[in-house]
């Protein structure tokens with residue numbers, strides 16, 4: 001048995017609180033001071049490294065140690081807080097770098113990002129012009145708050161208002177979509193003098209105590225009082241009782257106002273394409289009909305554009321425009337900042353005036369760095385004509401996916417607009433039975449093939465394709481080919497619980513299924529650490545940083561067995 005203490009780099013492991021023990025072809029890691037033991041075989045370790053025949057033992061160890069240390073920290077300090085997002089979670093993926101529509105894990109493996117950090121990276125990961133704006137503003141002034149005047153905030157507010165139709169001209173900056181929807185609901189209640197809010201079933205509007213009330217997916221709702229919220233029938237063309245007939249769903253809203261409220265409501269909130277709910281587009285014309293009813297009942301209409309805004313739908317800049325309706329309040333976040341913590345509420349001067357009765361204040365809302373970044377996002381989207389691009393690439397993607405639907409029974413529905421696309425998987429097209437287990441397997445299989453998508457819908461059986469807007473037709477083709485391949489392999493099995501990994505002819509040729517004896521020899525007999533990273537120039541920045549640490553290790557050090 002060899003323990004990590006015999007290795008020079010064991011110092012790093014030891015200070016990180018990790019023992020590594022190699023026993024034959026298996027190894028285990030023991031975390032000091034915790035009961036956690038993470039047993040792992042050598043080939044499992046190597047699965048975390050791309051193309052193991054090309055990597056050297058030391059690089060493998062560096063990657064593995066880093067991975068396990070990270071896993072340990074997540075398990076101890078973070079997992080309880082992120083477990084609720086398990087419908088979209090890649091628990092085994094450590095993403096360390098991003099470039100436009102691509103992400104890299106710590107072993108340097110590249111992934112096509114078709115989910116954009118949950119529809120957030122609008123222009124592309126680390127887009128150079130957005131980075132420049134953030135860095136330049138950070139050098140001048142990071143924080144001031146809106147108690148002072150500042151050009152970045154004013155310029156951003158003006159630019160954002162210029163993108164809005166009608167009299168939507170007053171902008172409140174916040175830090176997230178949840179905050180934006182909280183504020184919008186507050187405005188609706190204050191302005192209307194009523195309490196009741198109407199929201200759609202299958203909606204997601206946030207995770208705070210207030211917005212959980214608006215959200216209507218049991219997977220995201222804690223059992224707390226949700227206030228006076230009325231969840232009406234979802235005008236879902238695929239699963240809804242009335243198909244695409246907006247007038248029937250709208251009539252149900254009127255019934256609800258007449259029978260389930262005092263006749264007066266504070267407001268109505270809806271996404272135009274439900275994101276978390278699985279890229280469900282509302283029946284055409286629905287919003288216009290419902291906005292009229294809600295206004296007649298004294299309420300205001302809120303469009304949640306957290307996912308659908310900024311040209312992603314291709315045909316329009318805002319999702320509500322696809323329904324020919326103009327809301328009274330628009331909430332936005334995610335794509336507005338390309339990854340910066342930023343959100344906004346835009347409303348009319350009339351509604352904003354009720355907020356002036358008290359002090360409405362948000363310490364970081366309108367932060368100069370986020371404002372400079374947000375303004376850069378708007379400029380990049382215009383300069384790079386991303387709305388048109390989303391339309392072109394989106395039609396190509398949806399076209400190819402629709403063809404794939406003809407080939408594979410499991411694809412029950414392909415829907416969406418621009419680069420906001422959903423693929424709903426079912427085990428029975430007629431019954432529309434959610435293919436929950438199959439979706440989970442395909443999700444992992446796509447990851448192995450280098451494609452990251454999102455999962456959504458109440459049953460987690462919808463793939464959500466919402467990439468950075470620079471995603472191109474080649475990327476779309478790669479995604480569809482990968483999905484085609486993965487589904488073909490899945491359908492080659494008739495197990496109750498399909499396991500793509502057990503397919504002997506799977507696409508796993510780049511991943512080891514057995515320990516390669518040569519590699520094992522290389523691992524244990526590794527001569528020097530200088531030869532460890534021959535292709536250093538090709539490695540992403542994170543890996544280079546890693547190498548520097550390892551280069552501190554004396555050269556020509558022999559591993560003694």
Ligand SMILES: Cc1ncc(COP(=O)(O)O)c(C=O)c1O
Nearest residue numbers: 176177178204205206275306333
């Ligand atoms: C439509 C919609 N609204 C609101 C939110 C909440 O945004 P945040 O997570 O930034 O609070 C989300 C988040 O996924 C969302 O998709």
